[in-house]
Amino acid sequence: MIRTSHTLLSVLLAASLVACGSASGSARPGGSEVTELRYQGSVGAVTFPELAQELGYLGDVRLKWIGNTTSGPQDIQSAATGQTDFGGAFNGAIIKLVAARAPIKAVVGYYGSDEKSYIGYYVADGSPIKGPRDLIGKKIGVNTLGAHLEAVLKEYLKRGGLTPEEIDKVELVVVPPVNTEQALRQGQIDVAALGGILRDKALERGGITPLFKDIDLFGSFTAGSVVLREDFIAENPNTTKKFVEAYAKAIEWTQTHSREEVVAKYKEIIAKRGRNEDTTAVEFWQSSGVRGKGGVIEAKEFQTWIDWLEREGEVKAGQVKTSDLYTNEFNPFGNGSAS
Secondary structure (H helix, E strand, O other): OHHHHHHHHHHHHHHHHHHHOOOOOOOOOOOOOOOEEEEEEOOOOOOHHHHHHHOOOOOOOEEEEEEEOOOHHHHHHHHHOOOOOOEEEEHHHHHHHHHOOOOEEEEEEEEEEOOOOOEEEEEEOOOOOOOHHHHOOOEEEEOOOOOHHHHHHHHHHHHOOOOHHHHOOOEEEEOOHHHHHHHHHOOOOOEEEEEHHHHHHHHHHOOEEEEEEHHHHHOOEEEEEEEEEHHHHHHOHHHHHHHHHHHHHHHHHHHHOOHHHHHHHHHHHHHHHOOOOOOOHHHHOOOOOOOOHHHOOOOHHHHHHHHHHHHHOOOOOOOOOHHHOEEEOOOOOOOEEOO
């Protein structure tokens, strides 16, 4: 039922594009291009476009914050339906939306996992869970279904030798990230998927043990990308180029500056925007997690999840190709279109 509802939602979203077209975020009469981009942010965090704007990379392109996103899939759905002009999500979520014929294109990678920034799957100290087979019949807390945390978990189970029928017996429970640690400690779930500040704070408190990490399976990898609608790209080529260049340069800035410089700049940005936010989260920032310089996208960063979705029956074999999904054309650190 979950998979069916996700597919239907994607189809409806794609269909809605026919109705709304490019009414918002399209070129103005007379050929002028959009110079104000609507987007969703994240509480207590700084997005790369916000950093790019602070560093002066966006030039005359302005950002218009319309609220905060609840998840990656929601963010790209908002972009696909024209509620925002760009959004970012796990690459697997992008594949599913494209499979549902949503005319979107990934233009830059924006988050991922490395030795400093990763997703860990944790059990309480003393838990009898030691490996993949011990998860049969157990509850795993994730932030949302059909995205990064579910994909990594299922890959772990598959590599652990579980059959599809056995994997279906592992129960995924959606828990708000801020409540996941508590749910684990109270025994409401058996495994908690944690990342970033929530992981670091939980480890600081002690009493939990890592079962595995996403980087154990995939090494360092870029996991998610930012998308634009294809009609937006066609009608606003100069704005698209400026936006992606600024985005890529902001990523590269975090990749080449010290952790202390990045944290200081993020705290400055949060203070300036006046949303009454706590800056505690950014103090735990370790790295962007983005593998490619400036967010350059590699084909394997999509192919891995195409293979997974085909295996899961979420998309048909050959239904989506990597060339359908992304371009490095606008990234100054790239070498042209999909590679």
